[in-house]
Amino acid sequence: xxxxxxxxxxSPVGVGETVVAFDVGGTDMKSALFDTHGTLLGLxxxxxxxxxxxxxxxxxxxxxxxxxxxxxxxxxxxxxAAGLLVPGLxxxxxxxxxxxxxxxxxDVPFKRLAEERLGVPVAFxxxxxxxxxxxFRLGAARPFTDVAxxxxxxxxxxxxxxxxxxxxxxxxxxxxxxxxxxxxxPLCACxxxxxxxxxxxxxxxxxxxNERTGLAVDGSRDVLARAQAGDEIAGAVWRExxxxxxxxxxxxxxxxAPDAVVIGGGLAQAGPxxxxxxxxxxxxxxxxxxxxxxxxxxxxxxxxxxxxxLRARDLVVNGAPADRPxxx
Amino acid sequence: xxxxxxxxxxSPVGVGETVVAFDVGGTDMKSALFDTHGTLLGLxxxxxxxxxxxxxxxxxxxxxxxxxxxxxxxxxxxxxAAGLLVPGLxxxxxxxxxxxxxxxxxDVPFKRLAEERLGVPVAFxxxxxxxxxxxFRLGAARPFTDVAxxxxxxxxxxxxxxxxxxxxxxxxxxxxxxxxxxxxxPLCACxxxxxxxxxxxxxxxxxxxNERTGLAVDGSRDVLARAQAGDEIAGAVWRExxxxxxxxxxxxxxxxAPDAVVIGGGLAQAGPxxxxxxxxxxxxxxxxxxxxxxxxxxxxxxxxxxxxxLRARDLVVNGAPADRPxxx
Numbered sequence: 094x095x096x097x098x099x100x101x102x103x104s105p106v107g108v109g110e111t112v113v114a115f116d117v118g119g120t121d122m123k124s125a126l127f128d129t130h131g132t133l134l135g136l137x138x139x140x141x142x143x144x145x146x147x148x149x150x151x152x153x154x155x156x157x158x159x160x161x162x163x164x165x166x167x168x169x170x171x172x173x174a175a176g177l178l179v180p181g182l183x184x185x186x187x188x189x190x191x192x193x194x195x196x197x198x199x200d201v202p203f204k205r206l207a208e209e210r211l212g213v214p215v216a217f218x219x220x221x222x223x224x225x226x227x228x229f230r231l232g233a234a235r236p237f238t239d240v241a242x243x244x245x246x247x248x249x250x251x252x253x254x255x256x257x258x259x260x261x262x263x264x265x266x267x268x269x270x271x272x273x274x275x276x277x278x279p280l281c282a283c284x285x286x287x288x289x290x291x292x293x294x295x296x297x298x299x300x301x302x303n304e305r306t307g308l309a310v311d312g313s314r315d316v317l318a319r320a321q322a323g324d325e326i327a328g329a330v331w332r333e334x335x336x337x338x339x340x341x342x343x344x345x346x347x348x349x350a351p352d353a354v355v356i357g358g359g360l361a362q363a364g365p366x367x368x369x370x371x372x373x374x375x376x377x378x379x380x381x382x383x384x385x386x387x388x389x390x391x392x393x394x395x396x397x398x399x400x401x402x403l404r405a406r407d408l409v410v411n412g413a414p415a416d417r418p419x420x421x
Numbered sequence: 422x423x424x425x426x427x428x429x430x431x432s433p434v435g436v437g438e439t440v441v442a443f444d445v446g447g448t449d450m451k452s453a454l455f456d457t458h459g460t461l462l463g464l465x466x467x468x469x470x471x472x473x474x475x476x477x478x479x480x481x482x483x484x485x486x487x488x489x490x491x492x493x494x495x496x497x498x499x500x501x502a503a504g505l506l507v508p509g510l511x512x513x514x515x516x517x518x519x520x521x522x523x524x525x526x527x528d529v530p531f532k533r534l535a536e537e538r539l540g541v542p543v544a545f546x547x548x549x550x551x552x553x554x555x556x557f558r559l560g561a562a563r564p565f566t567d568v569a570x571x572x573x574x575x576x577x578x579x580x581x582x583x584x585x586x587x588x589x590x591x592x593x594x595x596x597x598x599x600x601x602x603x604x605x606x607p608l609c610a611c612x613x614x615x616x617x618x619x620x621x622x623x624x625x626x627x628x629x630x631n632e633r634t635g636l637a638v639d640g641s642r643d644v645l646a647r648a649q650a651g652d653e654i655a656g657a658v659w660r661e662x663x664x665x666x667x668x669x670x671x672x673x674x675x676x677x678a679p680d681a682v683v684i685g686g687g688l689a690q691a692g693p694x695x696x697x698x699x700x701x702x703x704x705x706x707x708x709x710x711x712x713x714x715x716x717x718x719x720x721x722x723x724x725x726x727x728x729x730x731l732r733a734r735d736l737v738v739n740g741a742p743a744d745r746p747x748x749x
Contacts, residue, residue, distance in 0.1 A: 182709065192709070239590055253676065255583045262567055265678035265711040272675035273706060276668060285708040340604060344672050347600035348581065350593030378601060380613040381510065381520070383593040 100166075104133040104399055105231045105392065112405035113163060113172040113211075115156050116220055116397035117141055117179045119195050122152070123395070124159050127402040128170050133395070135163055141196070149190065149198040149206075152179070157210040174408045176216045176223070176401025177207050180250075183219035184264040191264055216404035222259060222267070223400035224392070225252030228355050229259075230403055232391040237352035241345055242390070243269055245338075245360035247296040248282070249289055255349070269345060270294065274337045289341045293334040295360045302330045317363055335367070339374035343382070346375075350383040357390025364389070428494075432461040432727055433559045433720065440733035441491060441500040441539075443484050444548055444725035445469060445507045447523050450480070451723070452487045455730040456498050461723070463491055469524070477518065477526040477534075480507070485538040502542045502736045504551070504729025505535050508578075511547035512592040519592055544732035550587060550595070551728035552720070553580030556683050557587075558731055560719035565680035569673055570718070571597055573666075573688035575624040576610070577617055583677070597673060598622065602665045617669045621662035623688045630658045645691055663695070667702035671710075674703075678711040685718025692717070 106127055116123045122141045126134040137159065142151035156177065163170070181193025188204025204217040218226075225234075225242035229252075234240040238257040244250050249270025253260045260266045270290035271283055278287025279297075291297050295313035302316045303309060305326050310316055319327035342354055360367060372387050392399055434455055444451045450469045454462040465487065470479035484505065491498070509521025516532025532545040546554075553562075553570035557580075562568040566585040572578050577598025581588045588594045598618035599611055606615025607625075619625050623641035630644045631637060633654050638644055647655035670682055688695060700715050720727055 239588075251676075255588055256586065258584065260567075260583055260677065262678035262711065266676065268675045268678075268710065271708065271710065272672045273668060276664075276706075281708075283708045285706070336604075340601060341672075344600045344669075345676060347596045348579075348594065348673060348676060349588065350590035350596075378604075378613070380599065380609075380611045382596065382599065383590065 100135050102133045102136065104131050104395070104402075105227075106131040106399055106402050106406070109406045110173045110409040111170055112174050112176060112402050112409070113160055114176040114398045114401035114405060115159070115178065116223065116401060117152055117177070118220065119180055122155065123398055124156075124163075125395070125398050125402075126163050126167055126170050126172065127406075133398070134167055134170060136395070136398075143196070146197045148196045149201040149203070152196075153203070153206050153210055156207060160211055172211075172213060172405075174214045174216065174405040175207065175211050176218075176398075176403075176405035177203060178218050178220040178223040178397050178401050179203060180220045182264045183217070183222070185218045185222070185259075185261055186263070188215075188217045214405075214408040216401065216408050218401070218404060219250075219252075219264065220397050221250035222252040222261075223404065224357065224390075224396035225254070225355075225400065226259065226403055227392045227396040227400035228357065228390050229254050231399065232396070233355045233388045234353060237386075239349065239351040240353050240355060241267075241269070241342075241349065241351050241385075242355045242357065244358040244390075245294055245356060246358035247294060249294045249358075253349070253351075269341055272341055272344065274340050289337055292337040293341075293360075295358070298330055298334050298360075301333075302327055305330070313360055314363070317366055321366070331366075332370075335370045335374055339371055339378055342371075342375055342385075342387075343378040346379065346382050346385055351385050353386040353388055355388055355390050357392075357396065361389045428463050430461050430464065432459050432723070432730075433555075434459040434727055434730050434734070437734045438501045438737040439498055440502050440504060440730050440737070441488055442504040442726045442729035442733060443487070443506065444551065444729060445480055445505070446548065447508055447521075450483065451726055452484075452491075453723070453726050453730075454491050454495055454498050454500060455734075461726070462495055462498060464723070464726075471524070474525045476524045477529040477531070480524075481531070481534050481538055484535060488539055500541060500733075502544065502733040503535065503539050504544045504546075504726075504731075504733035505531060506546055506548040506551040506725050506729050507531065508548045510592045511545070511550070513546045513550070513587075513589055514591070516543075516545045542733075542736040544729065544736050546729070546732060547578075547580075547592065548725050549578035550580040550589075551732065552685065552718075552724035553582070553683075554587065554728035554731055555720045555724040556685065556718050557582050559727070560724070561683045561716045562681060565714075567677065567679040568681050568683060569595075569597070569670075569677065569679050569713075570683045570685065572686040572718075573622055573684060574686040575622060577622045577686075581677070581679075597669055600669055600672065602668050617665055620665040621669075621688075623686070626658055626662050626688075629661075630655055633658070641688055642691070645694055649694070660698075663698045663702055667699055667706055670699075670703055670713075670715075671706040674707065674710050674713055679713050681714040681716055683716055683718050685720075685724065689717045 275287035
């Protein structure tokens with residue numbers, strides 16, 4: 094069976110072991126093989142098999158099925174390890190999916206279960222930490238050792254690198270989206286109030302505009318377009334999001350003083366309409382603090398898969414996460 | 422010359438090399454020798470020699486004078502290294518006092534200058550990171566690897582340990598006192614607005630009560646006593662401080678998820694009147710987040726000297742910071 098051209102694309106992971114990677118989201122799951130040249134093969138997006146309390150098992154079955162499909166489709170490309178990312182609270186060190194309320198699991202030993210099904214070592218992590226690892230090793234965060242990575246989409250998730258290493262804290266670290274910016278402010282999906290995610294995520298921007306106008310909008314991009322066209326309510330919603338982001342980043346800066354804050358996800362596609370006012374507002378809030386670079390993510394929509402592949406390769410090379418590899 | 426009893430006291434540093442330690446503050450500087458048994462000798466508090474733009478030089482001269490005094494007073498106790506802590510922005514790695522606005526220095530290479538004067542290796546750090554190191558190795562933070570330490574007095578300073586190591590970021594990390602809790606809130610000494618220090622430091626509590634009542638008070642302890650006696654304004658000032666502390670800690674928890682937050686300084690002496698409502702308010706603010714222990718500092722007022730002594734001993738043992746030693 095020949096490999097169809099659309100199943101091959103360059104990736105930044107470089108030369109290394111052959112691995113298979115999975116990035117499981119709340120709606121879709123993505124998968125790909127990475128060959129010894131770092132070429133991405135068989136990129137596939139399928140629905141996440143939602144089965145209530147059996148979702149974890151269904152996801153693991155799907156992972157095994159896709160791996161078997163790849164074995165038939167790419168018989169010469171045999172993965173020596175796998176990378177698996179899931180959302181929610183994830184304990185990388187213990188290999189456990191601690192909690193994913195919208196996927197119905199709690200304390201699932203994903204790493205062990207995936208290794209039983211696939212017969213190869215499995216690197217298991219959180220979806221945004223995986224994407225962050227890709228940005229840290231190969232993307233926008235590569236020049237820095239102390240970095241915060243924020244992915245702003247439906248929600249806001251984050252990953253923190255301190256002194257060149259991901260800071261995990263049992264999976265609880267990096268939750269900048271669930272940091273309070275307005276005490277007793279709008280309700281967050283997690284049950285908290287005034288969290289950054291409830292004000293400044295792309296999802297919240299669309300929702301808040303809808304709440305104030307009764308108008309349906311096609312996401313945060315639509316709100317920004319309306320703001321740029323002079324819609325005052327859209328302008329206020331966008332500005333409040335920028336102010337909330339700047340406030341949260343200023344708090345992060347006071348505590349951690351990172352070299353850079355990398356912003357990815359759908360909202361980052363707003364480009365200068367996001368970054369220019371955000372940088373100005375952050376500058377207004379800071380005094381003696383270190384100024385971090387605010388930079389857009391570079392790796393793109395496959396960052397999760399690429400991070401999962403990097404972690405999987407680490408397992409083959411030395412059984413533990415490596416320092417940043419040299420990309421080919 | 423015999424050693425007078427009041428010049429000897431037990432310390433928790435344990436057995437090790439003989440070192441001399443200095444903890445320079447904005448008003449006073451403290452010093453002591455630590456002998457091979459870990460006994461603290463010659464504890465001395467003198468005024469910090471404030472000389473405008475020459476203060477750094479005057480401090481270094483004083484450090485040399487006191488060391489010479491100790492050599493006369495304790496001739497058998499010869500330090501093999503020194504520890505020196507100063508306030509302000511401090512770059513431990515480069516050995517530089519970056520900025521101390523109230524002490525008039527900027528970019529002073531304290532480590533090199535002190536080594537020239539004393540003729541022994543000098544461990545140079547920030548006063549609160551030094552005290553934090555004592556709490557981390559020997560005190561309240563000892564059981565934990567991820568810890569934030571806050572010292573709440575005239576101001577609020579902090580130190581952060583991530584995965585068992587102090588996080589420095591060139592001296593800019595740990596500034597929880599200069600994290601915004603009330604946007605465009607009260608002016609902070611650093612020029613910012615609504616910083617935690619401007620609302621919840623012991624100094625701010627006394628000042629805010631004075632501003633609202635015109636009454637002079639004897640520090641935050643007096644405000645607390647008035648609050649406990651039913652003074653509503655004192656109660657409001659105290660409560661606002663607790664709420665600001667809980668909010669800032671909740672933000673720290675979302676980002677770093679530390680195992681514990683250690684609180685020292687004058688305000689911590691309020692005991693349960695501080696910790697009980699603070700723990701309750703923090704619990705109200707958190708949702709899925711990890712719950713840190715909130716614990717009072719244990720080492721006491723000599724924590725800075727003890728941390729400086731530990732760092733100095735590290736230099737003799739291996740030329741670099743050691744892991745936590747076993748106290749005798």
